[in-house]
Each structure stands twice: as C-alpha cells, then as structure tokens.
Amino acid sequence: MKVLVINCGSSSLKYQVLDMTTEALLAKGLVERIGMDGSVITHEKIGMDKFILTVPMKDHQDAIGHVLEAIQDADHGVVASMDEIGAVGHRVVHAGEKYSKSVLVTPAVLRGLEECCELAPLHNPPNLLGIAACQALMPNTPMVTVFDTAFHQTMPPESYIYAIPYEYYQKHGIRRYGFHGTSHKYVAERTADILNVALDDLKIITCHLGNGASVSAIKRGKCIDTSMGFTPLEGLVMGTRSGDIDPAIVTFIREKEKLEQGVANDILNKKSGVLGISGVSSDFRDIEAAAEEGNERAQLALKVFAHKVRFYIGAYIAEMNGVDAIVFTAGVGENDIEMRDIICNDLGNLGIKLDLVKNKVRGKETIISRDDSKVKIILIPTNEELMIARDTYNIVKKIK
Ligand code: AMP
Secondary structure, rough: EEEEEEEEEOOEEEEEEEOOOEEEEEEEEEEEEOOOOEEEEEEEEEEEEEEEOOOOOOOOOHHHHHHHHHOOOOOOOOOHHHEEEEEEEEEEEEEOOOOOOOOEOHHHHHHHHHHHHHHHOOOOOHHHHHHHHHHOOOOOEEEEEEEEEEHHHHOOOOHHHHOOHHHHHHHHOOOOOOHHHHHHHHHHHHHHHHOOOOOOOOEEEEEOOOOOOOEEEEEEOOEEEOOEEEEEEEOOOOOOOOEEEEEEEHHHHHHHHHOOHHHHHHHHHHOHHHHHOOOOOOHHHHHHHHHOOOOOOHHHHHHHHHHHHHHHHHHHHHHOOOOOEEEEEEEHHHHHHHHHHHHHHHHHHHOEOOOOOOOOOOOEEEEEEEEOOOEEEEOOOHHHHHHHHHHHHHHHHOOO
C-alpha cells in the first residue's frame, strides 16, 4: 500500500509518498505561500531533480490539488492514479486528553479535534483544513490522524499536573501535554533496534533539539515525563522560545514595558531563546560563527542552551533511577558536534562518556559514546513522516 503523509501549516504544507511494503520514500515536497502571492510547490521524486511550480493557490484545497497532480504527473509522479494511494496520514499537533494513539478519521474524531483547537490555536486549525481538503478531493480514501501529544499521554499525574488550583485542570484542561511525541517515539524505538534490546528493558532520554526543542524520559517504552508543557513554550531554551522562566517575569515585563495584550506571548515565543540572548540569530550555525569571532552574548546563548539540556538530563536520570541511553535528534541534535560535546562534557560520574572522535558525525545513525561508557549516547536522525505512514498503514490495513 502507498501512503500519502500530509503535514499542514497555516500557509505551507509538507508531504511525502511512501510505499509501505518496503517503507521506501517515493516522493516528497513542500507547498509554500498558500493563500498569498507567489504560491509555489517544490516536488521531488526520489532520485530525480526537484520540480518547482509557481502557481496561484488560494487555499489548502488548491494546494492539495497541486500535490495530487504532482504525484500523478507522467514525468515526476510516483502513482498512475490516486487509486494507488491506499490511505492518507495527517499530522495533528494537539489531541488534548482525547487520544493516546493515532486514529482513523471519522466525523466524531473531527468534532473532538475541533474542540482541541483552543489548546493549539496556531496549529490545529490548519491541520484540520488539510484533512478537510483531502476529504474533499479523495472522498473514498481512508484518513488517519497522528498526534504530537499522543505519545506523552502515558505520563503519570505527578509529571503533568501543575501546582496551580486543581480546578483549572478540571475546567480548562490546563496540564502538561508535551509535543514532538512522534519524534520521541521514533527515536526510542530505533534505540531498541540499534542496541538490540527490548524497549521494555530500557530507560532512555531522548533529546529532540531543533528550532523547537524538548527532552523526554522514556521508561519501558512509555513516556514518563517531557519538557514541553501546556504549550510548546515550556522546557528547554529554543531557537526563539524562552523555555522555562519564572512566570512572574511576564507580569513584570508587561508593566515595565507597557505591553499590549498578546505582546508578551509573542516575545516569549518569537523573540526569546538563543535569538533573544545572542541578538544574532535563532540558527545555531550563525550563533556558533559569532561565538567563534568572540561575540560574548553568542557564547552565552550556547552555554545557557546546553545548561538547560543538562539540567533536564539530570532530572530525568533521577526520575527513572538511571538511564541506559541518551539520544540526540533533530537539526541541532543531529548536526551540531560542538553542542553535543558541551552537553555531554564532564558527566563521567553518571556513566556518560562521549567519544570525541565518534562524535564527529552529522545526520547518520551512530553510537557516539566511548566503549567504556555505561550509558550509550546515540545520534539518530528523526523520521516523523515514516512514523505517521506506519501508523496510518497499520490502522488502515485492518479495515481494508
Ligand atoms: P529542525 O527544527 O529540527 O529543522 O532544526 C533546525 C535547526 O537546526 C536550525 O535552526 C539550526 O539551528 C540547526 N542546525 C542545522 N544544521 C546545523 C549544523 N550543521 N550545525 C548546527 N546547527 C544546525
């Protein structure tokens, strides 16, 4: 069965087509500037040059129409007709407490996800637009939703309850949800494969360090804690997000800077993190270049970022009473040799010893700990799309 994976944002969407008999990636692409001037689709049949088409796309249905044309195209397509696509898998960010697993799309599921829109007002509405557009264009193709929050639903209450009046949890669902779940789950499963040990016998700390960043504690295959919270703002220092701060800072800055409603939220989400500290960029490559030239704020931003990752690693070792493997994934985790070095430096007493030579690798599954390290340190490129395709295939094959 071939599966189309859709990850729909407000003005862009990413897609992939995978053949699930072999899990081979057949094609992938990106649509940008949906509903704006200069809408463009960049499509790539694996093994061929990219095909770029600038064409007006007024909404998500238009955009998905162009995706379907591209994947059926005589030259750069990968299916002769849409009948070959057995299912569509959609990434949906937030399922609240409704779903701890991926589910087949039904009218009841869609109603439930509508209710979750207030928990993720920037992400869920475009995700749902993508589903509606696909349903309009492929009315007979089964659809599955795969949630960023689902993997974290196994957390115990002591990990997800905030110490604020309990009625806010009961009335408004204010609790830790966690995000990047598909990525944390994928790398945890790969860890078990790589180490040839059952997931049930492992304690793993997964560090998803990209522009957005989160750490999870995974014991016996189940997430028991994660650093992102009610929203993706909590936890690690990120590209532009602050991560953990004293909540009193928000009211203080609001008054001092006379900020309008919503501005503080914008500052914490878009102007903080390593960008806010360094004043240089949210991209670690730019910050590292500036740090090398002696920019002290860039140097500080890198140190603060690493400090917070180490802080969570320590906390999760305590929570799990040990750790067997620490995994690095996503843009920074997969590519930033120096950052992995700073994070793992001087943790020998905890049995964590990075091999500085093996660590000189980017984007390739590799064990980068020393042979005498009690804890394995592993670089694993994430593959959320494959995870979405797998869940989609496994759910749909049961009903076909
Ligand atoms: P992601 O959100 O997972 O796509 O990660 C994107 C981030 O990865 C970028 O903003 C960069 O900060 C970081 N990144 C990508 N490549 C490198 C690299 N070679 N060295 C350091 N950071 C990198």
